[in-house]
Amino acid sequence: MSDTAARAPEDAVRQVSFIPGQNAPMSPHLQVWKFTVTMAASITQRITGGANAAGMALLVLWVASAAISESFYDAVTGFLGSWFGLVILAGFTLSVMFHMLNGLRYLGFDAGKGISRAASSNSGWAVFLLAPVLTAIIFFAGFTLGGAN
Amino acid sequence: MASSATKHFARQRMTAMIQVPLTIFLVIFAITMIGSTREEALAAFSTWWIAALLVAWFISVPLHMSIGIGDIIDDYLHKKGTRSLTHTLNSVYALLIGILGVGSVIAITLIA
Numbered sequence: 346m347s348d349t350a351a352r353a354p355e356d357a358v359r360q361v362s363f364i365p366g367q368n369a370p371m372s373p374h375l376q377v378w379k380f381t382v383t384m385a386a387s388i389t390q391r392i393t394g395g396a397n398a399a400g401m402a403l404l405v406l407w408v409a410s411a412a413i414s415e416s417f418y419d420a421v422t423g424f425l426g427s428w429f430g431l432v433i434l435a436g437f438t439l440s441v442m443f444h445m446l447n448g449l450r451y452l453g454f455d456a457g458k459g460i461s462r463a464a465s466s467n468s469g470w471a472v473f474l475l476a477p478v479l480t481a482i483i484f485f486a487g488f489t490l491g492g493a494n
Numbered sequence: 495m496a497s498s499a500t501k502h503f504a505r506q507r508m509t510a511m512i513q514v515p516l517t518i519f520l521v522i523f524a525i526t527m528i529g530s531t532r533e534e535a536l537a538a539f540s541t542w543w544i545a546a547l548l549v550a551w552f553i554s555v556p557l558h559m560s561i562g563i564g565d566i567i568d569d570y571l572h573k574k575g576t577r578s579l580t581h582t583l584n585s586v587y588a589l590l591i592g593i594l595g596v597g598s599v600i601a602i603t604l605i606a
């Protein structure tokens with residue numbers, strides 16, 4: 346401990362010489378981190394938010410195509426019903442389900458609900474589990490009860 | 495409002511709450527629309543309450559996503575020029591989605 350005191354002034358000098366953008370540490374740190382489900386949910390909320398924004402183009406295309414012409418509508422719905430279209434729709438559905446569930450989780454946090462470490466971790470796992478389950482249920486419903494059947 | 499950040503925060507949460515029931519509606523509606531012809535689609539889209547919910551969706555989501563993407567831009571883009579250009583593109587995209595979405599629903603209620 347005695348050499349800590351001796352080193353202190355030197356450290357203080359080093360602190361002052363940190364230059365942002367050159368040698369100052371940044372946060373969040375890119376090399377030192379620990380996986381937590383709350384952190385994973387947070388970054389996934391951002392990714393799904395962006396994916397949802399991209400998916401909105403497809404949704405608009407669908408509604409607009411009905412307004413424009415029969416051949417355009419048939420082309421858009423034909424694409425959405427193709428295997429490639431269905432893969433995109435499955436991804437979009439999963440993205441929206443995750444984002445909605447995790448968004449509700451955040452609205453709860455904002456209201457002060459479930460913010461303990463254990464509760465926020467459990468709800469984070471629940472969102473990662475429920476989003477694919479809901480997506481599977483939606484696609485199952487689509488293939489069995491959907492308008493085409 | 496105290497500041498634009500406070501306004502964004504409140505709007506982001508307001509639209510988030512509105513979008514939960516709207517999303518549930520949209521998913522169920524989309525399932526019922528599978529395999530529809532254009533004629534059936536026009537009839538559905540122009541049903542007054544479906545049209546109203548779709549219009550609400552196409553107003554709320556562009557607002558919500560433009561605020562959200564705007565925050566992402568602020569977090570990751572630091573060069574002034576690039577950042578303001580990306581903000582402009584973000585606004586244009588949201589406006590395009592909103593105008594095309596609401597416009598299409600209105601057009602359908604007029605032609606159907």
Ligand code: HEM
Pocket residue numbers: 390391392393394395397398399401441444445446447448449451452506507510511513514517555558559561562563565566
């Ligand atoms: C379905 C109901 C939805 C709910 C409950 C919801 C909820 C939320 C919440 C609470 C946030 C704030 C997250 C934060 O501050 O960290 C957020 C961010 C965001 N949302 Fe949504 N949202 C929904 C739908 C959508 C849709 C449909 C889109 C896109 C078309 C979207 C795009 C975004 C984006 C881009 C962000 C910003 C993400 C970030 O800053 O990391 N959201 N959402």
